[in-house]
Amino acid sequence: MTTSTLDHEVNFRAGWRIVAAKELSDHLRSARLLMLLFLVSLAGLVSVHAASGPIRDAASAASTTPSVFLLLFTISPNRVPSFVEFIGILGPLLGIVFGFDTINSERSQRTLPKLVAQPIYRDDIINGKFVAGIGAITVVLTSVTAVVAGYGMLRLGVAPSGAELARLFSFLVLSVVYVSLWLGFAQLLSILTRRAATAALAALAAWLVLTLFIGLISGLVADTVHPVDSNSSIEKVLENARLDLNVRRISPDQLYQEATKVVLTPTQQSTGITSSQPDLLAMPTALDLRESLSLAWWQLAVLLAACTVMFAGSYAVFLRQEVRA
Amino acid sequence: MTDQPTTESKGQDGPAVVADGLTKVYDGFVAVDHLDLTIERGEVFGIVGPNGAGKTTTILMLLGLTEPTDGSARVLGMDPARDSLRIKSRVGYLPDEVGFYDDLSARANLRYAAELNRVPKAEIDSRMDQLLESVGLSGTADKRVSEFSRGMRQRLGVAEALIKNPEVLILDEPTVNIDPEGVRELLDLVQRLRSESGITVVLASHLLHQVEQVCDRLGIFVSGRMAAVGTVAELAAGIEKGHTFEVEVAARAIDAVTLMELVPGVRSATLDGERIVVTADRDVRPEIVELLADNGLGLLGLSTSTVDLDSIYHTYFTGAVNHDNVNA
Structure with a gap:
């Protein structure tokens, strides 16, 4: 310890990396990560298994169907939700699980006073933890997508093309953003609430409303404002459907579904109201990835913005809090 | 290290x-x-x-x-x-x-x-x-x-x-x-x-x-x-600026308490079991002895109270001392 004065001439930047490395290693060794991997993989395998049956039948009838591989992730035959729909529902849970106890656990464990007394900037703590959460989410989503894609390849006996892989990768990035939005929300709750259980419950309540009940709510609103019956004109029915859709767009899940739909379906020409089931035998013009992404530009922008707002909110609140609060 | x-x-x-x-x-x-x-x-x-x-x-x-x-x-x-x-x-x-x-x-x-x-x-x-x-x-x-x-x-x-x-x-x-x-x-x-x-x-x-x-x-x-x-010694010295004595008498202590309060310079006299604790602005021991003798009360003991940690703690924490007297 002769170099004590030299020791102190350290570079204080990148403190967030130290925090992130520790948090990520905690996440990767946690039981919750294993649990989520299992849960999401199971859901993914079920959905891909269900989707692969009809695809096989269709593919044997018309071997030229474009992007057969990607259909694995998007079609939902026999009322089994598609992989994308499963991620839309379970993804928020992933974000909540890695975020709900970010700061309040440091408070209840009494490690926060010690942590802020280390030579790191205050925001290194929140930044590092957010990055670690995104890391854990990326690990789970990537491994699940890889497992599910591998299983689908075995079932279908086709390998994805380069363009399909690029679309799958875009889907993965989009999913990470979508889940990070929920991570940011959970992290904000972890700062605002004293107890982890309170934050978890609040986050789960928001999740229930925004992913499961939003369909009921939007239907109710649409039917109240534009009531329709069997005699209604097509305009009336469309007005009802449009309002229903717009209310559902309050939910990040809806935006995520619209965006992933065009990203994973080269033949999808719009994000609005379309016929629900694609005709597997039809062969409309396929768009390239850039065109598909531009179709869903505003959904992508809103998701990214919401994610940023959540993180910025937790950042601002955390930096203003007193250490002893 | x-x-x-x-x-x-x-x-x-x-x-x-x-x-x-x-x-x-x-x-x-x-x-x-x-x-x-x-x-x-x-x-x-x-x-x-x-x-x-x-x-x-x-x-x-x-x-x-x-x-x-x-x-x-x-x-x-x-x-x-x-x-x-x-x-x-x-x-x-x-x-x-x-x-x-x-x-x-x-x-x-x-x-x-x-x-x-x-x-x-x-x-x-x-x-x-x-x-x-x-x-x-x-x-x-x-x-x-x-x-x-x-x-x-x-x-x-x-x-x-x-x-x-x-x-x-x-x-x-x-x-x-x-x-x-x-x-x-x-x-x-x-x-x-x-x-x-x-x-x-x-x-x-x-x-x-x-x-x-x-x-x-x-x-x-x-x-x-x-x-x-x-230091502990300095803090103790700060307290000794006030004087505290313990008096034991061969009579009903309660009677003696009233007498002590008559001595000029005494701030308070309180009963602590059999003893009387007297605080004063100065050393009033001679007056106390004299007073007790005049009134025919036998004196069993008279001691200066020792300043220990407890009294430092008690005195300062209750704020009873004149802060300016203490070496800072």
Whole structure:
């Protein structure tokens, strides 16, 4: 310890990396990560298994169907939700699980006073933890997508093309953003609430409303404002459907579904109201990835913005809090 | 701590800590009230005061973890408001009721602290071994912290605070809730640190009896103010400015109490069991003897009350002493 004065001439930047490395290693060794991997993989395998049956039948009838591989992730035959729909529902849970106890656990464990007394900037703590959460989410989503894609390849006996892989990768990035939005929300709750259980419950309540009940709510609103019956004109029915859709767009899940739909379906020409089931035998013009992404530009922008707002909110609140609060 | 960087080799001149009119107001409540304080390098300084006296708030301000409402401070010559990070890299802090990542081992907790302090990778292991040895946790370092006793946690906390090889060590209520043996070990550790490495130690505690043994000087904190500063002897001298006597009489003591109050200079006379405790502005012993004799009451004993830690504690904490008399 002769170099004590030299020791102190350290570079204080990148403190967030130290925090992130520790948090990520905690996440990767946690039981919750294993649990989520299992849960999401199971859901993914079920959905891909269900989707692969009809695809096989269709593919044997018309071997030229474009992007057969990607259909694995998007079609939902026999009322089994598609992989994308499963991620839309379970993804928020992933974000909540890695975020709900970010700061309040440091408070209840009494490690926060010690942590802020280390030579790191205050925001290194929140930044590092957010990055670690995104890391854990990326690990789970990537491994699940890889497992599910591998299983689908075995079932279908086709390998994805380069363009399909690029679309799958875009889907993965989009999913990470979508889940990070929920991570940011959970992290904000972890700062605002004293107890982890309170934050978890609040986050789960928001999740229930925004992913499961939003369909009921939007239907109710649409039917109240534009009531329709069997005699209604097509305009009336469309007005009802449009309002229903717009209310559902309050939910990040809806935006995520619209965006992933065009990203994973080269033949999808719009994000609005379309016929629900694609005709597997039809062969409309396929768009390239850039065109598909531009179709869903505003959904992508809103998701990214919401994610940023959540993180910025937790950042601002955390930096203003007193250490002893 | 095998090398001995002495106080001089640690470089800079000037006191370790200076506070100048430091004030903190939380929602209208004055936690720290115009505090002036100087702690010299290499001394063990005890901040003693009841709970809620503003000890922890003061520490947080010194580390730049909370902003003073008014006044300023310098730690190792630096301003906490501007150079918080630099201060934190040279000051080790053990918070009140320190917590750990309970699922991790003691070693993993210590390693995180080392990384946060940018201890060079090559040195981390040797420094950890050294510190675990010196706080007596070598044998249990790979156990989860959740299995640790309070005393062990406290010593691990000291090791964490020392991992950065600090120039100043701040311990907030380090002896609370640990058994007497644990207290002894901890205080021994503080004493050893000071003699081996010449580190400046600031001990905040409400347990005067415990910290008094290792502190060079004490600062008595009451309601956000520094009521007195000095060595134990100086503090005791401050109290002796008032005179306290214990009188025992061979009659109903209650009768004598009324008599004593008649003596000029006596502030109060109260009954404490069989004895009468008299406080006065001056030495009134001759008058008391005379008075008792005049009234035919036999005098059994008359003694000057000894000033001990309890009376220091009691006197200052209840604010009954004239602060200006005390050497600051």
